[in-house]
Amino acid sequence: MAVCEVCKNDYELAFEVRAAGAVHVFDSIECAAQKIxxxxxxxxxxxxxxxxxxxxxxxxxxxxxxxxxxxxxxxxx
Incomplete structure (x- = not known):
């Protein structure tokens, strides 16, 4: 499992977003929006x-x- 970098939830369906040369891990679109x-x-x-x-x-x-x-x-x- 992976840990969301915004809410710190350890979630089996977390996903990666690659943006501006960095890799981010989130558990929801809401957390992704808050970060990027x-x-x-x-x-x-x-x-x-x-x-x-x-x-x-x-x-x-x-x-x-x-x-x-x-x-x-x-x-x-």
Missing amino acids: APICDNCQCRILGHGLQADGQFFCCAHCAREQGFARLVDHA
């Missing part, structure tokens, strides 16, 4: 969808990007 999902630079929510990026900043939506001065970014329709 980016955080919106405006509202600080976890970005679980595509999100938006500008000048090295990440945003969950166009509204948050506009709040930080990136008027050119728009959500996909």
Whole structure:
């Protein structure tokens, strides 16, 4: 069994995620999101969808990007 690096649960169905050259072990998608999902630079929510990026900043939506001065970014329709 493997131990989740977020909650420390020793779980037989744990899985590995390889990201940015590192290997992470999690027991759930929730723990994986808490560890590796980016955080919106405006509202600080976890970005679980595509999100938006500008000048090295990440945003969950166009509204948050506009709040930080990136008027050119728009959500996909």
